Amino acid sequence: MAEHKNRWSWDVTGFEPWKSSPSSSPPVDQVDRKPTAPLVRRYSVSPSSVLPPQSKQSTASKVQRLQERLKVLHVPLYEYFHFDRSVLLVELSFYVVSFATLFKSCANSIIRYFVQLAKEDHLQLRHEVSELQEYSNAKLDRVTRYLGVLAEKTRKLDQVALETEARISPIINEKRRLFNDLLTSKGNIRVFCRTRPSFEDEGPSVVEFPDDYTIRVNTGDESLSNTKKDFEFDRVYGPHVGQAELFNDVQPLVQSALDGYNVSIFAYGQTHSGKTHTMEGSSYDRGLYARCFEELFDLANSDTTSTSQYKFGVTVCELYNEQTTDLLLESGKSMPKLCFGSPECFVELVQEKVDNPLEFSRSLKAAFQSRGNDLSKINVSHLYGLNSMLMLCMIIL
Ligand SMILES: Nc1ncnc2c1ncn2[C@@H]1O[C@H](COP(=O)(O)OP(=O)(O)OP(=O)(O)O)[C@@H](O)[C@H]1O
Incomplete structure (x- = not known):
């Protein structure tokens, strides 16, 4: 009943909301949701211009009734609870002060809690830092010791190298001497003979190469019993011998x-x-x-x-x-x-x-x-x- 009483009544001409009646409702696919009066008209037109003169009075009485009901609904709080205004104010200020105190103590507790957390984090971080420092110091110590060992090893190796060099130096000198003696034994002065390929206008070649040390020249002198004469050298290079092959025999001289x-x-x-x-x-x-x-x-x-x-x-x-x-x-x-x-x-x-x-x-x-x-x-x-x-x-x- 009360629920029915408190419900807002819309029975004002020109503000009729669209109502769907189950009996008269069209099938879903044919639903035409146009209201009886256009929406714009319902909310924008003033009742005085729309309402007929005879209904103006009934409307005024309805408004009057509504105002009375609103008054009932908006009864001030202090009247409803039978409180005096000043008592309510005292009560309210008491609650505000209590709430402020409570809020302050809560805030203090929260701040203390976070400070405590931050302190713990700080302590943990300091602990980690000191651990890391210890670890890095230990590492540095090991690397330094290792470098010292390496330096000592290098020093010893250098010494061994110097001693070895001192020991092998006479052997190297002896090897050099023997090597050069060998070269000298081949002759202090050695004569090599190299012939180049003949050019086209030079006619047929007049030399032959019986071995690596002899060059045979055809003298063309028919009066001689043997028209060919042999000449011997430390080495003979025919026209086919290239620069690299020739250098092979010169190489020991560079040493x-x-x-x-x-x-x-x-x-x-x-x-x-x-x-x-x-x-x-x-x-x-x-x-x-x-x-x-x-x-x-x-x-x-x-x-x-x-x-x-x-x-x-x-x-x-x-x-x-x-x-x-x-x-x-x-x-x-x-x-x-x-x-x-x-x-x-x-x-x-x-x-x-x-x-x-x-x-x-x-x-x-x-x-x-x-x-x-x-x-x-x-x-x-x-x-x-x-x-x-x-x-x-x-x-x-
Ligand atoms: N072993 C070789 N194989 C191919 N070509 C050669 C060889 N020796 C010389 N020649 C060619 O023969 C020509 C004459 O050679 P080169 O100029 O070296 O002679 P040269 O003795 O230095 O002459 P010059 O005494 O006039 O200076 C050049 O064209 C050279 O390229």
Whole structure:
């Protein structure tokens, strides 16, 4: 009954809500949810303009009734509980103070709790930090001790190496001596003969190679019982022998030079016989200069004994018409000049320091450029049987 009483009544003309009656409701697919009066009209039009004059009075009475009911519903709290206003205020202030006190003590407890938690975390972190510090100190200690052990081992190894070197040094010297004796036993001066391939306009070849030490020349002299003459050398190289094979026989001399012996390679022959090809060669078929010095650097680098340290200097000059021309210019890499000849008659030549084969080939290239291509020297040499001579010295310090 009360529930029915408290329910809001909507029976105001123009505010009729749409009601669905189960009997009159259309099937779901045919539902037309249009209200009897458009929504806009129900909520936007004022009742005075819509209501007929006769219903205005009944509406006013309804509003009056509603206001009375609202009054009943909105009875002030203090009346409902039979409280005096001042008593309620005192009560309320008491509750507010109590609540504030309670809130304060709660907040204090919460703050204390969090502070406690933070303290515990802090303590735990400090504990972890000290543990980590201990661990790292122990590690550092071990690494330091290990480094000390390694340093001691290295020192001992160095000492052993020095002792071994001191012990094997005489053996190495003996080996060098024997090696060079062996070379010398082959002859202090050795003469090799190399023949180049014949050119087309030179006709058929007049030489034969019966073995590696003999060259047989067909003299063409029919008066002789044997038109062919044999010449013997320390080694004979036929036209098929390449630069690398030729270098194999020169290689031991490079070791000999590094061991401190003076070594000289002298190319001699008539014009166009192949001297330049043998000594200089070309970029794609390098001759003895490049091969010998590469070998020299390789041997020096592979010599790991602590006592041996090598420095290389190069000097290039030209002998022509009894005149000596220095082919190297002084540069930042120049060493003290090299003195050639006797005290009465000598020449001073630029000596350039070379630290690797690349620098060596650069110096050589510069020297060849200084030499130029003077054809008159060749013509003169044809006339007098003298050609200009190139002299290249590699000084090992
Ligand atoms: N072993 C060889 N194989 C192939 N070609 C060669 C060989 N020896 C020399 N030649 C060629 O023969 C020609 C003459 O050689 P090269 O210039 O070396 O003679 P040369 O003795 O230095 O002459 P010159 O005394 O006039 O300076 C060159 O074209 C060179 O390439």
